[in-house]
Amino acid sequence: MEILKIITISDLVTILNLTFGLLAIYFNEPNFIYIAVIFDALDGYVARKTKTVTEFGKELDSLSDIVSFGVATSYFLAKVSIFIAIIYCIAGSLRLARFNIVNSKDFIGLPIPAGSLFIIASLQLFKNPHIIIFLSLLVSYLMVSDIKFKKVRDLRVGLLVFISIILAILNHPEPIFIIILLYIGYSLYRRE
């Protein structure tokens, strides 16, 4: 069982991300995706702090991301449109596959956890399916695009996002929706 020797603390946090993604599907509960995002942010932080950034950890992270922010998120989107849900998940997997082979200071394309947050919050906010379909196609395009998105590692921003996610779980998704919208807007503005 050589595999057990290469697992680090941060990999265990990654596995919690994956687990909450699965629970979201099994229990039909989108709030579990918000919890998965928190563990996803945490695993990168733990890996850097404990200096255990490994190739294995990176692969496991992508696989967990496609589960929670790809499949589980698309599962809720499929209730609005199966076609759009498939488009979104394909775009997310292309984004993650490229991420693993490109080294870059910035993210290339909207990171899938941000895309997932935006969609889950939209599903809470808007009852009109046309708005959901439009926003999902926008997110799908941004993920596979070449637009640069800044890597934010500021702890104050992290805290703000964390509080917004807690609010979203408590049925107030407006703050997290606006934060992601500002992140997208800023990245598009910076591009010019």
Place this chain on the structure above:
Amino acid sequence: MEILKIITISDLVTILNLTFGLLAIYFNEPNFIYIAVIFDALDGYVARKTKTVTEFGKELDSLSDIVSFGVATSYFLAKVSIFIAIIYCIAGSLRLARFNIVNSKDFIGLPIPAGSLFIIASLQLFKNPHIIIFLSLLVSYLMVSDIKFKKVRDLRVGLLVFISIILAILNHPEPIFIIILLYIGYSLYRRE
């Protein structure tokens, strides 16, 4: 949209694997996983024939595999036991993460498509949840183990597996169950 320039024909086949994995969940239809396995076998074949084995394609393949043979398969397992479904999907993701960082003549650990076929066939064959739980734990262990499994690229074996999968879709899962059992038995025997 640089991403569109790196997508090959075999990547499109990989995306069909992913799509059928998603459809299995959305429509609650395990037979779509059998179709996903066929596309998964096909994409490797197409990539080798068209000489388009790329790093991007390998990453996309893993991501599609965790969707169809990890999440979608665990979705049906969760109807028997949520705990076992999570164990199985974690084991599958560890197996895929290791696969991407190790270069080896043989597979190290049972490949997840074989594990998935075994579990989906078992769910068709056995009504006793204890048998399903036992077989799922066995598959999970074999995936993360260091046991070597031969890469089979014989076209006759491929045809046999293909026919067995079609029979399983037609509600005769016995042949594919026996083939995977023989594959596991042979790999364990060869080890000694």
